[in-house]
Amino acid sequence: MMRVPFVNLGAQFEPLADQLTDTFLKVCRSGQFIMGEEVERFEQGLASICGTKHVISVANGTDALVLALKALGIGPGDEVITAPNSFIASAGAIALVGADIRFADVGADYNLDPACVSAVITDKTKAIIPVHLTGNPADMDALATIAKSKGIVLIEDAAQAIGAFYKGRPVGCLGRLACFSLHPLKNFHLMGDAGFISTNDDELATKLRQMRNHGLINRDESVAWGYNSRLDALQAALGNVKLPYFSEWTKRFKEIALAYRNGLQNFVNCPLQRTDDEAVYHNFVVQVNEREVLMNALSERGIDTKIHYPIPLHLMRAAENLPYSEGDFPVAEYQSKRIMSLPIYPELTDEQVQYVIDNIVSLVKELKLEKVS
Known part of the structure; x- marks a missing residue:
């Protein structure tokens, strides 16, 4: 009888073992554990995949969603629409910023049904978070039309969809912001929790870089109360080994x-x-x-x-x-x-x-x- 495990993370490590081990030692000897060149290079590689000007790496995919909502000023009194069939973090992030979760049903492709989304929009709706579930893009054109007509922000939950394309455009550049996870169970992953946000909005990118790092604009000065959600330099370095594959x-x-x-x-x-x-x-x-x-x-x-x-x-x-x-x-x-x-x-x-x-x-x-x- 053949054995077919559902996941086998060790199988990816083995052919890269020497490269990953050498990189681990290089980072350890460098003493650069927070931010730095490895993080910047990894972000540039991810931005190329997403077709965006900016990638802001963060500690995990949930933080990516929370920070995206926070950066847009979404909070108590606001409503955010998402799908009811995703992982708990998709809706949990909405609750964590104090906004109200509003679900809309999905279609046969497991993604948000635009008609159902239209039916639940109210004057309090500030954002729609379509989830590209299983790595299959949602109907972004239809959702973008709805969002534009109502003045609503469109945020991609692309946690499961790095590398997917929608009508020739890469997932990650289809909304105002896109949020990704690099958790070990994702189709491109690091060796622990990690995530990132992609965007073409210069102002939001600057704000997000500050928010992930305590609101700091330099070593000594903070312009806003922020978070500690930086991607470890070690994880970024390991990611740079994996990106060519x-x-x-x-x-x-x-x-x-x-x-x-x-x-x-x-x-x-x-x-x-x-x-x-x-x-x-x-x-x-x-x-x-x-x-x-x-x-x-x-x-x-x-x-x-x-x-x-x-x-x-x-x-x-x-x-x-x-x-x-x-x-x-x-x-x-x-x-x-x-x-x-x-x-x-x-x-x-x-x-x-x-x-x-x-x-x-x-x-x-x-x-x-x-x-x-």
Whole structure:
């Protein structure tokens, strides 16, 4: 029986072990642990990927969202719209700045449905945060049209989507700001928590650089109460070792996704993707009835699967104070009971990928599982 773990972070380290170890020693001997040349160089590399003038690195993806909202002056009395089917941080950041969370339902692609967004906008709405869930870009043109007509800011939650393209434009340059995570489970990651914000707005970039560093404009002078959310120089240096491999790894994600799609589309519901977009497949999410039956059977054959995410955000205990209940977002709730994420990372071998495909096909037939209607 072949073993296919859901993640295998050590597999990426091994071929880069000498480079990463040498870099670790170089940084340790330099004594430059906070900010500095490695951080600046890493930010420049990320800005090139995002197609933006500025990248502001921060401690993690949640801080990226919080700082973005703070920099825009969003807080108590304001409303921010986002999706109910994301990771908790997407909505949590809104609560952390004191604003009110407003959810809108999603479409078949797991991303915000623009029509549902329009329906929940009020005079208090200050921002929309579409989540490019699973690395598949949201319908940014439709959302931008809505935002512009209402004078609302559009902030990309691109935590799962670095390297994705929407109609030929890279994710990260599609809104006023974009927020990314480089957590170890992301498709491009560092060796711990990390994140960044991308923008073409010079004024916001300056403000964010101050905010992440206690509001300091130099060693001794602060112009505002800020945060301590700097990316460690060591993490940035390790990131500079990894950046040259970014395109190769992204290409491999897409290859595996294509193999899954070709092998499984007649047996389970595969992800939807617009023909003029390029998803990066942070997760490859299929839908199947009797999900737990299939997951358990796959586990017995050595194949790990996960669910992203089994509990919609409006049904979390953290959301008990919000004016929502079961049934309010039927599409997101329906999907949450049927979605299943397959292993996908560049280090998977072709043999492992085919093993996953073969076993899903055989089990769907054996268990007589029907495709989701």
